[in-house]
């Protein structure tokens with residue numbers, strides 16, 4: 065599976081992506097507002113295996129973010145599941161190498177992923193789970209047409225639940 069935007073290609077993850085992803089997961093800026101950097105290679109392997117299993121199962125999954133005309137993965141953007149926390153909605157989650165921040169790249173990626181959710185997967189809702197102090201991520205969610213629905217505690221942290229429904233997405237498209 066592959067999605068394309070003006071500046072980016074979003075690709076399914078492959079086993080060969082472990083090295084470059086391990087570098088990203090070890091970067092404290094890339095891992096801002098997470099449980100912490102990955103210190104062991106097996107943590108990256110577990111991430112890649114998890115998302116590749118979602119691909120194989122034919123369910124919404126994560127994408128590697130690559131700039132058009134480049135080879136290197138600079139981040140990820142795609143879907144996450146949190147059923148173990150009692151959250152039934154599928155999340156759109158993302159991280160980007162700090163060298164590429166504030167160019168609108170993840171907004172571009174997240175919009176493509178949101179459109180994919182409603183157009184191809186026919187989801188009824190998607191959410192993003194964001195720490196209240198994570199201003200850049202809040203901006204991405206807002207630019208993605210999402211609104212704050214409530215504040216919850218997620219993995220022990222205060223967390224805003226941003227959401228957009230299929231109806232809201234359709235209405236926005238019709239208004240364009």
Ligand SMILES: CC(C)(COP(=O)(O)OP(=O)(O)OC[C@H]1O[C@@H](n2cnc3c(N)ncnc32)[C@H](O)[C@@H]1OP(=O)(O)O)[C@@H](O)C(=O)NCCC(=O)NCCS
Nearest residue numbers: 094096158159160165166167168169170171194200201203
């Ligand atoms: C969140 C993240 C993916 C955003 O990626 P990005 O490609 O830089 O995002 P964009 O450029 O599309 O949008 C960022 C927005 O935040 C704004 N922003 C960034 N820093 C800001 C600050 N300190 N104060 C106010 N606004 C800020 C930018 O101006 C931009 O908004 P604008 O288009 O209205 O100007 C990136 O910052 C990141 O990887 N952060 C660490 C990991 C993370 O927090 N992931 C999300 C977990 S919920």
